[in-house]
Amino acid sequence: xKLIVPIKQVPETGxxxxxxxxxxxxxxxxxxxxxxxxxxxxxxxxxxKEEHGGTVTVISMGPPKAEKAIREALSMGCDExxxxxxxxxxxxxxxxxxxVISEAIKTLGDFDLIVAGVRATDGDTGQVGPExxxxxxxxxxxxVSRINSIENGIMNVTRLVEGGYEQVKFSMPALITxxxxxxxxxLPTLRGKQTARTKDIPVVKKDDLAIDSDSLGLEGSPTRVVxxxxxxxxxxxxxxxxxxxxxxxxxEELVNFLEEKNxx
Amino acid sequence: xxxxxxxxxxQHEGHVEKISFELLTRGRALADKSDAxxxxxxxxxxxNREGIQELFERGTDKVYLVEDERLAYYLNxxxxxxxxxxxxxxxxxxxxxxxxxxxxxxxxYVAGRIKTGLTADCTELDxxxxxxxxxxxxxxxxxxxxxxxxxxxxxxxxxxxxPRSTPVAPRQEGRKGELxxxxxxxxxxxxxxxxxDFHGMEKGEATIDDADRIVAxxxxxxxxxxxxxxxxxxxxxxAAVGASREAVDRGWAEYPQQVGLSGKTVxxxxxxxxxxxxxxxxxxxxxxADSIVAVNSDPDAQIFQVADFGIIGDLFEVIPELIxxxxxxxxxxx
Numbered sequence: 001x002k003l004i005v006p007i008k009q010v011p012e013t014g015x016x017x018x019x020x021x022x023x024x025x026x027x028x029x030x031x032x033x034x035x036x037x038x039x040x041x042x043x044x045x046x047x048x049k050e051e052h053g054g055t056v057t058v059i060s061m062g063p064p065k066a067e068k069a070i071r072e073a074l075s076m077g078c079d080e081x082x083x084x085x086x087x088x089x090x091x092x093x094x095x096x097x098x099x100v101i102s103e104a105i106k107t108l109g110d111f112d113l114i115v116a117g118v119r120a121t122d123g124d125t126g127q128v129g130p131e132x133x134x135x136x137x138x139x140x141x142x143x144v145s146r147i148n149s150i151e152n153g154i155m156n157v158t159r160l161v162e163g164g165y166e167q168v169k170f171s172m173p174a175l176i177t178x179x180x181x182x183x184x185x186x187l188p189t190l191r192g193k194q195t196a197r198t199k200d201i202p203v204v205k206k207d208d209l210a211i212d213s214d215s216l217g218l219e220g221s222p223t224r225v226v227x228x229x230x231x232x233x234x235x236x237x238x239x240x241x242x243x244x245x246x247x248x249x250x251x252e253e254l255v256n257f258l259e260e261k262n263x264x
Numbered sequence: 265x266x267x268x269x270x271x272x273x274x275q276h277e278g279h280v281e282k283i284s285f286e287l288l289t290r291g292r293a294l295a296d297k298s299d300a301x302x303x304x305x306x307x308x309x310x311x312n313r314e315g316i317q318e319l320f321e322r323g324t325d326k327v328y329l330v331e332d333e334r335l336a337y338y339l340n341x342x343x344x345x346x347x348x349x350x351x352x353x354x355x356x357x358x359x360x361x362x363x364x365x366x367x368x369x370x371x372x373y374v375a376g377r378i379k380t381g382l383t384a385d386c387t388e389l390d391x392x393x394x395x396x397x398x399x400x401x402x403x404x405x406x407x408x409x410x411x412x413x414x415x416x417x418x419x420x421x422x423x424x425x426x427p428r429s430t431p432v433a434p435r436q437e438g439r440k441g442e443l444x445x446x447x448x449x450x451x452x453x454x455x456x457x458x459x460x461d462f463h464g465m466e467k468g469e470a471t472i473d474d475a476d477r478i479v480a481x482x483x484x485x486x487x488x489x490x491x492x493x494x495x496x497x498x499x500x501x502x503a504a505v506g507a508s509r510e511a512v513d514r515g516w517a518e519y520p521q522q523v524g525l526s527g528k529t530v531x532x533x534x535x536x537x538x539x540x541x542x543x544x545x546x547x548x549x550x551x552x553a554d555s556i557v558a559v560n561s562d563p564d565a566q567i568f569q570v571a572d573f574g575i576i577g578d579l580f581e582v583i584p585e586l587i588x589x590x591x592x593x594x595x596x597x598x
Contacts, residue, residue, distance in 0.1 A: 011405075036513040036514070037513060093381065094372070094382065095375065095376065095379065095380075095381065095382070098376055119526060121509070121513060122405060123404070124384070124385070124403070124525065124526055124545060125372075125383075125384040125385075126368055126372075126384060126526075127372035127375070127382060127384055128372075129372075130368075130369050130370075130371075130372035130373045130376065131372045131373070131375065131376030132376070133373060133376070134344070134372070134373040134374070134375075134376030134377040135376050135377070139340065139341060139455075139456040139457050140340050140369065140373060141340075141457070142365065142368065142369040143365050156460070159365070160365075160519065160520075161365040161366075162364060162365060163464055163465055164462055164463050164464040164465045165462070165463045165465070166459065166461070166462050167459075167460040167461040167462070167463075168339075168457055168458065168459050168460060169457070169458050169460060170456050170457040170458070171456045174456075179519055180512065180513070180515055180518075180519060181518070181519070184515060215379075221381070222375075222379065222380050222381030222415050222417070222418040223381035223382075223383060223413050223414065223415050224413065224414050224415075224416060225404070225411045225412070225413055226399075226412050226413065226414050227411070227412035228404070228409055228410070228411050228412075229409065229410050229412075230409055230410070234551060234569060234570045235556070235569070235570050235571060235572055237556070237558075237568070237570075237571040237572040237573050237574055238572070238573050238574070239568050239571065239573075239574040239575075239576060240574070240575050240576065241563065241575075241576040241577070242575060242576060242577030242578070242581070242582070243576070243577070247577065247581050247582065247585055248585070250575045250577060250582070251575075251582060251585045251586050251589050252589060253573075254557065254573060254575060254586065255586070255589045255590060255593060257557070257572075257573045258501075258534075258557075258590075259593070261533075261534070261555055263477065263501060263533075263534050263555075264501070264590050264593060264594070
């Protein structure tokens with residue numbers, strides 16, 4: 001089986017500080033990591049490879065430093081990595097990003113399955129997977145929680161949908177997006193890290209692809225950000241500090257609050 | 265021909281789903297402001313006629329009805345073909361859908377195919393009357409700021425909206441609209457997917473969807489087994505257990521427990537957030553709760569801005585103390 005996993009490098013946004021005046025993110029000291037939800041798609045692809053044989057290729061579009069994310073995927077056991085990086089790609093929205101990635105995938109020859117994460121934790125759109133599937137005219141199953149079987153080019157999976165689990169089957173090649181129920185991601189091995197460190201990662205630029213320059217980057221994206229703002233304060237509650245009034249007093253006051261509202 | 269704003273109406277087993285009526289609240293406001301017609305697309309098989317009437321009574325002017333046995337359930341190839349065909353034939357200027365599992369799949373698939381902009385999980389929608397541009401506002405950069413997005417050159421302008429983020433549109437008994445039955449070319453009703461089975465979720469532990477009380481944990485919980493603390497407290501308060509995206513991404517809680525833009529929007533009477541910093545994307549899912557309690561060790565955590573009651577402190581100290589105090593008062597009352 002030839003498996004392809006598109007991944008994204010994202011900022012570790014858990015504790016992002018904002019520049020209050022500019023309304024932008026303070027990027028200094030913010031670490032870049034592999035989108036945590038892509039670890040599940042990497043794991044899913046590696047499991048399929050173990051079961052059915054084949055190779056796993058990770059592909060990522062981003063700045064040159066996104067190479068680190070690819071090396072991390074390689075250290076988990078992926079076989080090949082490809083980095084799509086070019087100034088012309090910068091500022092691409094989900095459509096333009098999917099366009100570049102799908103055109104790059106077309107250059108890789110025949111494949112069986114693309115496994116993507118449900119979304120990236122920074123942009124949070126979940127659109128790139130389905131858009132790549134559309135551009136490559138592949139069947140798609142999103143929110144896959146289980147792979148039931150792969151036989152004679154037919155894949156049978158379970159999807160996590162509203163109120164339950166839906167089982168579907170479809171022909172391959174195809175694209176799936178996976179939720180965290182699929183399998184817990186493995187850690188990189190020492191040997192994996194050693195192999196990953198020296199592995200050659202081909203860099204693909206705009207001119208390496210047969211793409212329409214007018215459909216790239218900020219200018220070529222159908223959508224455009226026109227305004228950015230910080231949300232306003234909504235409630236003015238009572239805030240108590242344990243360091244000032246002590247744990248006992250703080251908790252007593254909290255339970256008083258809960259009692260007043262009839263929660264206790 | 266009047267400009268049309270569309271909503272995707274969803275149905276399950278022939279019954280029109282609530283999200284379809286929520287979208288009419290959004291669509292009606294945009295249509296009125298820009299003097300456009302509001303139309304809903306309804307795809308399925310044997311669809312309940314009362315549901316169609318309810319779409320008219322809740323504000324849609326026109327229903328494009330596509331019925332075929334093969335369309336009874338969402339299958340991406342067929343639904344994408346039908347929507348692409350409808351868009352190319354009738355050329356709506358705006359197309360809104362719910363951010364359901366179906367909306368989150370078929371909308372980007374169609375947008376990818378026809379090349380247009382799609383904005384996910386919009387919290388606010390407005391329209392520029394002179395240009396007809398849709399102003400789509402959503403959280404960005406990990407949910408820490410709000411961005412307003414336009415699709416200036418491509419039509420339709422597509423957007424998804426979270427279920428439960430808007431009330432259903434008010435009903436006006438007897439309001440009428442135009443029903444347009446569309447026949448889809450046979451070759452578009454051939455797909456590569458087949459639906460085999462459906463299993464409803466087991467209703468064991470209380471789910472957060474309709475819970476009156478929710479106790480939720482976030483990144484401050486530090487590891488999976490510590491979530492037991494949250495479960496312990498939830499038992500004392502008769503609450504369901506929720507989680508932030510950070511906690512779910514790390515595998516400490518399950519996706520159905522996730523509160524926020526990328527999870528569920530909840531409106532409980534009580535929402536208690538432990539170790540949740542309060543990124544906008546989380547706040548968007550719970551800020552309309554009646555009472556909000558936050559416990560966090562970071563005094564600058566944004567969650568305190570929406571809290572009615574907050575404690576700056578270590579949740580690992582606060583929760584055991586809180587359980588002790590609730591236990592003490594309960595025994596006093598007995």
